[in-house]
Amino acid sequence: MNALTNRAKQVDRRKMNFLERLYLVAIFKGMMITFSHIFKKKPTINYPEKTRPFSPVFRGLHILNRDEEGRENCTACGLCAVACPAEAITMEAAERQPDEENLYREEKYAAKYEINMLRCIFCGLCEEACPKDAIYLSETFAPSDYQRKQFIYKKEELLIPHPIEQPEEYKKALGNRVKRETAN
């Protein structure tokens, strides 16, 4: 049978000679190897001062999007809640009043929108299901906290900052998001 690689070494079954039985020579060689590791570069990074870069499709914390004029995209259709395998999303819909035209895009909007971060498995199915390009999983981690109820994120914490009223925060929250061509 042909060997797959040529890395297999023939087993050496000779008895050890005197120097080898001393073990001191082998120990000394081992110690030299360990010593040389002191001067090698360490791959540790000082988190949280430095972080490793993530890929642009990394699924992190959720963000609810707004369009260019600052109106919320989400119409509380419930497709993300149905798609979520962990049942982490809940919402309540409300009707848009005539004087709230600049706040919401369509007549129906989400009055209450909550995601339970402890249930969420960051699978991204809600992002795939949304027809309005409203929910998006960004690149940040979910931070730690002391109480369970503080992990239920409300709509205000999830919304992206207003692009016209808070342009710097908006730009920062966008990060290096890959702009997708939407149907509507």
Next chain:
Amino acid sequence: MLLAIDMALIIEKLVLIVIVVMASLVIAMYTTFAERKVAAILQDRRGPNRAGPFGLLQPMADGLKLFFKEEIIPNFSSKALFIIGPGLAMLTAIMTGAVVPWGDKVHFFDRDIALQIADVNVGILYVFAVVSMGVYGIMIGGWASNNKYSLMGALRAASQIISYELAMGISLIALLMVTGTLSLKEMVLDQQSGYWNIVYQPLGFLIFLICAFAECNRTPFDLAEAENELVGGYHVEYSSMKLGFYLFAEYINMFISSVIMATLFFGGYDIPFLNEANYDQNWMALFGVMMLMAKVVGFIFLFMWVRWTIPRFRYDQLMHLGWRVLIPLALFNMLLTGALVLLKQNGWHF
């Protein structure tokens, strides 16, 4: 005054005792930190560097953590023995520092103060005796835990220590033939005027070094507390500060072993290639202490370097090494040294 000792001597000794004990404890504390840093550096990572600048407050954090943990004393064990065990280990660890010459004489308040708590003329024998008593700390800890695995671990540790004490003692006999005295202070004085004892006793030093590894329960001889195999050995039932005492006593033992080896074989507080009599006495004493500490740091680094390089011995390999390799080697060393000393006395002819 009923005693014929003056008050100044008592105060001087008390101050020395407090300084030596405090220094041993602080150095042992930072040895635990150094262990983690050296282990990390040898393993291509950084050690603890978050607690305080460069992680220097890490041992404080560890000590505080151990204090705040819950003390668990298992049922049906002898409560007195359970508490005495770690106390005995710590006591014998610190007691050995009493006969070590930490430096030369300093001159304060019109007195010559020797930097040594007790200059007994059986110096190294005292150290040996106290280290042998350290076995009791481990045995009592293993027995009082009321746990058969602890007992096995303690038995292994005790048998390892007494086996390697023999080879250590025999290599000390060879050293005694060369130096002619047991007092540690006289040995350092001899090494100041002559060559360091490592030149006269290289094989003896090697044997002593290996036995020191075994006495401190350090890898490759750390089967008693093998974290991967016996879970904890004789200190598995201990928690909070009692466990802290056991671990601490091991580091103090390591520190004292390094000091003893530096004093016996490498000249103690002697500064090489420098004639101390030419300079100011107090400054020379200070430099001598710093030189001793530098040698000790070198030895402690050696302890840690070996720990993170070599795998652990199996129990029968350990016993084989102690009885059937080191003792014959130490006996051979002793006979050879004896022959050479006799030859030298006879003027190098038969």
